[in-house]
Amino acid sequence: MSFSHPDSIQRSPSKKEKALLVGLVTQELTTHEATEHLNELARLADTAGAIEVGRHLQHRDHPEPSSYIGKGKLQEIAEDSAAKKCDLIIFDDELTGTQLRTIEKMTKRKVLDRTGLILDIFASRARTNAAKTQVELAQLRYILPRLTRFWTHLSRQSGGIGTKGPGETQIETDRRIIGQRIATLKETLKKIDKQRATRRKRRSSTMQVAIVGYTNAGKSTLLNALTHTDVLAEDRLFATLDSTVRRWELPNRTVLLSDTVGFIRKLPHHLVESFKSTLEEVKDADLLLHVVDASSPMTQEQIEAVESTLQELGASNTPVQWVFNKIDQATPEQLLECKQQYPQAVYVSAARHMGLDRLRQTVENRLEEDFLEFDLTLPITDFSVVSSLRTLAVIENECYDETSIQISGRTSADILKGLFKKYNGQLNVFDSEGRLQPMDEVHS
Ligand SMILES: Nc1nc2c(ncn2[C@@H]2O[C@H](COP(=O)(O)OP(=O)(O)OP(=O)(O)O)[C@@H](O)[C@H]2O)c(=O)[nH]1
Numbered sequence: 001m002s003f004s005h006p007d008s009i010q011r012s013p014s015k016k017e018k019a020l021l022v023g024l025v026t027q028e029l030t031t032h033e034a035t036e037h038l039n040e041l042a043r044l045a046d047t048a049g050a051i052e053v054g055r056h057l058q059h060r061d062h063p064e065p066s067s068y069i070g071k072g073k074l075q076e077i078a079e080d081s082a083a084k085k086c087d088l089i090i091f092d093d094e095l096t097g098t099q100l101r102t103i104e105k106m107t108k109r110k111v112l113d114r115t116g117l118i119l120d121i122f123a124s125r126a127r128t129n130a131a132k133t134q135v136e137l138a139q140l141r142y143i144l145p146r147l148t149r150f151w152t153h154l155s156r157q158s159g160g161i162g163t164k165g166p167g168e169t170q171i172e173t174d175r176r177i178i179g180q181r182i183a184t185l186k187e188t189l190k191k192i193d194k195q196r197a198t199r200r201k202r203r204s205s206t207m208q209v210a211i212v213g214y215t216n217a218g219k220s221t222l223l224n225a226l227t228h229t230d231v232l233a234e235d236r237l238f239a240t241l242d243s244t245v246r247r248w249e250l251p252n253r254t255v256l257l258s259d260t261v262g263f264i265r266k267l268p269h270h271l272v273e274s275f276k277s278t279l280e281e282v283k284d285a286d287l288l289l290h291v292v293d294a295s296s297p298m299t300q301e302q303i304e305a306v307e308s309t310l311q312e313l314g315a316s317n318t319p320v321q322w323v324f325n326k327i328d329q330a331t332p333e334q335l336l337e338c339k340q341q342y343p344q345a346v347y348v349s350a351a352r353h354m355g356l357d358r359l360r361q362t363v364e365n366r367l368e369e370d371f372l373e374f375d376l377t378l379p380i381t382d383f384s385v386v387s388s389l390r391t392l393a394v395i396e397n398e399c400y401d402e403t404s405i406q407i408s409g410r411t412s413a414d415i416l417k418g419l420f421k422k423y424n425g426q427l428n429v430f431d432s433e434g435r436l437q438p439m440d441e442v443h444s
């Protein structure tokens with residue numbers, strides 16, 4: 001069974017579907033913020049192939065349980081959508097099955113919520129087997145609790161009369177079929193994860209830096225600029241779904257730099273779950289480059305959305321280097337505000353290759369921040385260890401005689417622990433003041 005979303009937006013270059021956008025202004029959300037959210041929703045709709053023909057904001061403390069917005073407002077929206085000959089109405093929040101059903105009944109229009117819209121975009125953008133499997137899994141998990149409503153919708157689409165669904169028996173059967181499909185997809189993902197884990201293991205001796213950030217912040221453009229590659233970067237939300245890993249030359253070392261899917265406010269939980277394996281690069285990284293669009297009017301909120309997704313992924317303890325991008329496009333006021341709040345950030349324009357040398361140096365310093373001094377004597381036959389240390393450590397001195405190699409420099413506690421296991425007795429570690437440090441006091 002291949003699943004096709006009954007509410008997906010028709011992608012036809014000649015005819016874009018007309019959409020009304022709807023949001024709430026609540027105690028936690030000002031009109032200004034809600035308006036910015038609808039601007040983002042309009043971009044999402046555009047990415048999915050729909051065009052905004054109007055928007056409605058309603059002030060209320062909480063969403064109405066059965067219809068999300070008040071019935072009066074819903075009536076108004078129904079009239080507006082008829083007058084504007086809308087194809088669909090998009091809500092800037094996740095709706096329950098009941099809410100979806102009620103709104104569809106009242107407006108007689110196709111209704112999509114924010115989650116459905118994001119899933120739709122992911123589905124259309126997935127290219128690789130892994131991404132397609134991850135997205136389908138997320139879609140099915142989203143649909144399962146809303147099944148009655150989807151079948152109601154489907155039956156109407158296929159000419160069924162009225163708004164009644166196909167009955168509980170049919171729904172139960174479909175629930176079972178979807179459940180089986182979810183199990184198959186999970187199995188497929190497990191296999192893909194295994195292959196991925198093997199590949200990661202092979203690379204694990206090199207330090208890893210992962211680019212993270214809000215969608216459209218310029219992550220892929222930055223990867224391209226830093227590693228001279230040509231990953232797709234475009235002015236669309238979710239241009240990237242699959243991870244890309246490239247070698248990145250820093251002044252004194254080569255590291256692996258990865259770019260992956262962008263985050264967004266209210267990124268559907270099921271998507272985060274499904275994409276966890278793609279996002280392993282983020283979890284395994286020695287350092288995260290959090291790329292922020294300095295020219296966005298919603299910088300702070302975007303930072304918070306990324307941080308909460310990182311937390312959900314279990315990556316909130318990985319060291320972060322802030323990178324504010326698009327400084328060529330930001331206003332002087334925006335830049336000033338960012339710099340006051342994030343003085344430790346590096347300010348760049350990935351598109352114009354500004355600030356990239358400083359970024360390279362800063363990242364190198366950050367990676368070496370916790371390095372400890374060491375000296376090591378090893379047999380001449382262990383030359384391969386010296387080669388790998390050249391990428392994992394800062395080598396200050398190498399001395400050779402007929403039987404042994406003496407090497408000194410700086411590296412991480414993790415690497416030292418590995419060396420200690422093999423060369424106990426021939427390895428000395430020093431603290432920042434040059435005092436000899438017992439190995440059991442070295443913490444990673
Ligand atoms: N003005 C300006 N535009 C930039 C800069 N960096 C990236 N962009 C533009 O921003 C848009 C998004 O860039 P991407 O690199 O695709 O962004 P991304 O973060 O990878 O986006 P997703 O993969 O969709 O999450 C593109 O149109 C880029 O050309 C910059 O420094 N200045």
Ligand SMILES: [Mg+2]
Nearest residue numbers: 219220239240
């Ligand atoms: Mg990208």
